[in-house]
């Protein structure tokens with residue numbers, strides 16, 4: 001391969017570029033990103049950035065970026081995949097490449113008049129809005145919504161979190177562990193309202209719930225998930241279905257195109273986690289250079305979240321058979337395992353609150 005184009009200049013895109021160079025690719029590397037910023041880390045945006053403790057955290061320092069010897073096309077959006085080797089950009093130019101890495105991530109679902117938090121620019125706007133807000137409404141009690149609520153609370157705001165399901169994080173952690181996470185809000189003086197939909201958000205005056213109630217809020221943030229950023233691939237040669245369809249090694253229906261990170265639907269599963277994006281970049285670029293799938297992902301979907309001074313860690317999959325192995329939910333310090341329904345000896349998932357040591361130890365036993 002002489003030219004490889006990476007579309008998406010964030011975590012998965014940057015890690016792919018680094019992995020390609022490490023694996024000896026010495027051809028032309030073009031990195032296209034629609035944000036104007038060089039790659040920065042997203043996890044701090046909902047945590048220390050909102051608290052004013054850090055500014056943008058770069059994913060690589062200038063020496064590392066220089067060592068990549070890449071052509072950066074920032075502030076430029078890929079608008080179409082014209083063929084298996086040609087990408088159209090918003091500035092009217094095209095990039096021709098022998099290999100393509102799709103790393104366009106996710107686009108947040110929106111509600112009119114509510115902030116979202118995905119990019120550095122979103123985070124700057126939200127931090128500014130928090131500066132004068134007293135009452136903050138957060139729609140969605142998933143990981144990002146909960147982190148935003150926690151940060152707002154640390155800033156002394158009056159915080160209300162609204163969740164459509166009876167317990168937060170049910171789809172990820174199951175009902176019991178989702179409820180345990182939900183209790184953190186009340187512990188720290190935020191109000192959690194569950195099992196209700198949002199009807200609309202008023203500019204400045206809050207949230208109208210579908211059951212007729214009104215939540216007072218000067219600033220409202222929606223943390224209601226993302227959809228994969230695949231609009232630019234519509235009608236093109238790569239298969240799309242809830243993300244870019246690829247095998248467990250990130251290879252799409254075209255062997256010279258791989259997908260990595262939040263946009264990749266790998267073997268029927270789309271992870272939206274930092275460590276998955278990092279690992280997928282290593283594996284998919286190896287397969288791209290090999291011209292076939294020689295390696296598959298093994299990450300297991302590890303995710304962490306920092307809320308109200310508690311670190312939540314999860315890996316694997318949740319089942320109904322969940323057992324506390326150490327500590328207690330009441331203390332907000334525990335490790336629990338999820339057991340396989342057909343063989344209860346098999347640990348298929350692990351969740352922990354503030355017990356990284358045991359989580360890491362048990363992780364080795366994960367089936």
Ligand SMILES: Cc1cc2nc3c(=O)[nH]c(=O)nc-3n(C[C@H](O)[C@H](O)[C@H](O)COP(=O)(O)OP(=O)(O)OC[C@H]3O[C@@H](n4cnc5c(N)ncnc54)[C@H](O)[C@@H]3O)c2cc1C
Pocket residue numbers: 007008009010011012013032033034035042043044045046076077078079103104105106117118119144229232260261262263271272273274275277302303304305306
């Ligand atoms: C606020 C926040 C906090 C988070 N905290 C955690 C955490 O604590 N733990 C955890 O495990 N994960 C966390 N995550 C998730 C983690 O950051 C993501 O999984 C990771 O960023 C995915 O990387 P990515 O490169 O696949 O996608 P993204 O980071 O979304 O990057 C995709 C890039 O592609 C660009 N792009 C999109 N379309 C185009 C196009 N057509 N042309 C050119 N460029 C395009 C986008 O603008 C973006 O810059 C958090 C995410 C957010 C937003």
